[in-house]
Amino acid sequence: MRARTPARLAFERASCPERTSRGFEDSASASPLRCAFQKIGAAISGNSDSAFVIRSVDHTSRGFEDSASASPLHCAFQKLGAVLPGNSISASFIRSVDHCGPWSAVRLMIAALLAMALAPVAPAPAGFTALDWSVVVVYFLCVLALGIWFARRQKNAGDYFLAGRRIPMWAASISILATTLSAVTFIGAPEEAFAGNLTYISANLGVVIAAVVVAVFFIPVFYRHNVTTVYELLEIRMGTNAKLGASAMFMLGRIFASGSRLFAAAIPLSLIVFGNIEPQHMVQSILMIAFVAALYTTFGGIAAVIWTDTAQVIILVGAALVAAFLLVQRIPESPLEIGRILAESQAADGSSKLALFDFRTDLSLPYTVWSAIFGFSLLNMAWYGTDQDLVQRMLTCRSAFRASMSLILSAFIAIGVVAIFLALGLLLYVYYARPDIMGAAAPALDIADTRRVFLVFILDEMPVGLRGLMIAGLFAAAMSSLDSGLNAMASTAVSDWYRPLRRGKSDRHYLRVSRLAVALWAMALASFACICVWWQQASGEGLLQFALGVMVFAYAGLLGVFLTAIFTKRGSSVSVCIALVAGFVTVLFLQNAPALGINLNLSLGWRMLVGTVVSFSICASGRPKRRDSTVQAE
Template identity: 35%
Template sequence: MWTTFDFFVLFAYLLASVLLGLWAGRRQQSATDYFLGNRSLPWGAVCLSVVATETSTLTVIGIPAVAYGGNLSFWKLTLGYVLGRVLVSVLLLPRYYERALTTAYGYLGMRFGEGMRTAASLVFLGTRLLADGVRLFATAIPIKVIADQLGLATSYLEIILVVAGVTVLYTLIGGLRAVVWLDVMQLFVYLGGALATLIVLGLNAPDQWWSMAAQAGKTQLLVPGAEFSPLRWLTEPYVFVTAVIGGAVFSMASHGTDHLMVQRLLACRTLRDSQKALIGSGILVMGQFALFLLVGLLLWVHYGGASPQELGLSRTDEVFPHFIIEGLPPGISGLLLASILAAAMSTLSSSLNALASSTLFDLYERWRGRTMTEQQSLRVSRWLTLGWALVFVGFASLFESTQNPVVELGLSIASFTYGGLLGAFLLGRWNPKVSQRQAIVAFVASVGLMALIVLGVWLRPDGQVVLAWRPDPVRIAAEGLRSLAWPWYTLVGALLTLGLGSFPLLRHSFKH
């Protein structure tokens, strides 16, 4: 049960996080220092920061939920993640460092024009609001589980307001330097908490727990009957082909075109440091995914395969927080919950910093039309950070009604626009004849078409394509409808952008 000592550990850890963030980010002098750490951050810290940002709360509570309700096939995505980061380090990072860019979208501005840079930045802002709104909502899940068990009447919105308020405190003052070093600390703490959980669960598990899980199909890495079925490649996200290819393209987009990650890579001292940080983060993520999937597997053994409803819970994402309260020794429960909160705070602070950075460099400075002093730019940067924090709270409260595992929801939302962004970068990289107008039309059309594909295109078991705008659950069950697996979203979006952007040139070539 939750004890006074757990409350003390939680409070002390959150206070230490804020103080460390304020200390690490002291003496900011300009917007470049505030958003890029004066381009002097060590690659090891950046590597760990990338890992902490992308895995945070969604990993801590979401991936165990995937294993609890399914099996270990989710892990195959990490193979694609490593491959995608290698491609980014070769194809995109050298271009960013050649031009000493402040944001990823500065490259599109140089290649196509400022209109394309603005369009990409606006899409990035919208995507981050939705995807990280899920992350902020996910933070509230374990806190609400604790509050409910203690008899405290607390809503998700109230929790979100408190977490966002604490986070914005050190982000406003500390900037990227504070965010990165706080990420490093959070990473070690929540990995330590996960290892402690694994030990507690393992010591209390029956000797044949792996055999028990295997007999129930929980240890499978390959999806039975799907690995050699092209139709199921399209509809099941963790089939080997889908996970590796889709995961690689998704990783190219998330770590090569999403300013949330690119911002950190631009803060390294050299291109080589940036490449080491990026590829190293992929290898670390493989280990993290394995760790949290094993936690979910042992939770399934611990609870005898009970459904969340049988445990008095409403969703699989609440199973791990439930165990933190009732299954861990005093002190460890408080530390693990503190690490979940702090990891979420580091992700939120990263998003706030990246959103404010893109808004300032990609939009505000260009629209303002005149140069600001260093102090003016720093002041505007902090106001933008505060403004985005308020918007985040509103977006996070939209996801309370969803029943999907939050980790899948977060990845699916990002995939809507990642394909268009990646396609635009590749279009500029490989096709020198494409104009800004063609690129913008292709980019915007790709994002719109992806929304139609994701929400309106379904497949029947016989392979027939059905067009239906968000059909009701009864029809989905009756006809066996399946949507396109989310790892394919990014690849399809990128191909649409490349095809639409190149089509006018191909048509012109045929005429001549």
């Protein structure tokens, strides 16, 4: 038997003092990874004998007795086992961190965050059974296994960020769809229809307009210049400072956008684990989800992100269809009669529950036809054309044509998926808010917090097993947007900032730095998501409006800059940086104008329009140093 290092001895003492696992009476024979999984299972389910898939991961830790030869995954779980609740961290364990370097130290920090999140776990709601937990756990383990499998196929940073441009068009399309969907869609879209009507679907007119514009004018330019990040285009066009300014604004905006989605994903987890959505429990739930997303994204790269997105979309849509089918079965009326009831019902603003389009010219209304055409089209144009998170998926295709087609296809599919979740909200309205229709079968529900309506149905009304599938579908929505954000921010940080500063390093070096960047960004997203716990309540906006609204801050400036770069010969690095800041400040001012006593209440679509116009005007005022520096699409 190999000699055990001080780090391993410390881990064994801290994480597995009893060594009571079946077949591992000898403390020297039980794998540390096994013990770590045991303690995770005990913390989640309250059962110290929980052994979900423990045996299946034993082999990953054998043969790594020496910490110097241990795989990154093994090393991370070793540290996780030592800091989980109920364990003391011995001095010898702390000293062992010195041997692992800064990358392992960051992994230890993430493990410590997870430990804090798991410490005060309360019993799960009575309706959530062991079978439900098994479904959720199997989902998480499959996602993690897929990330590890793709990690073995990576040879350099190009494989990590662009998957060698080997991704088929249909997979890229589904991944784009998965990125635009999130836990916000899963929870927020039913909430919109439950409390209002179907006018949110009109916002998707802007999605189609934006997809066509980006496919025709933006994507060919990106492929012609063979960029890894879209901000390299600005370097070609306006100089290095323009690229750095845009990439910095993207990373700030992505923290806002992905952080708000992480906050939304924590709502169901908090309800399941703690039975409420109190702030302290929300924070702990945020840390749990951030850890899992960071773990498989760190090792798998963009290929793992895209293929897990494909599986997650199937789970997400399948879960929604199952819920809709069950609701139709539970409501004691035919589908045609349900439609008639909804047509006669009114939303809070007096419109029909089945209203699809709102032609009013009130600029404070979020989902009118006019805000969709002039506001949401720009918002989605910025999302599809200037956000590395989404563009990165298109850049994994073999050609610009395939990338463009994947974008347009995903835009049309997205409309159908959103329609499914809005229909769910209408069915939930009949089920919970119309006891005159439900009769004696009407369930009791306090609908003061409409964010909970779909989650309450899942936890209280869904059959055993299917309940777990639904929650897995919700987590699929959360992970599909979170993993992509982490990978995109890491690729931008490494390609635009780190690589120019540390030239001449090996591909392996840049790959390790890329994985380190994912871990750091995960902590940043978790921090902002914690802020959203209080910010969203203070804003008074619905979950969907809030999540879309925080995206506008960075997107207004970015879109103005890219429109200048692609459609004009104007602009300079100085005007780019000023335009980015001006767009952000303009949106910030417009959002807070009513609070400042200014009679100017614009919805998020109109804020996007004004911010983009301001940014474009300022950026185009700059004079380029080289008059021939245009990158206009041919």
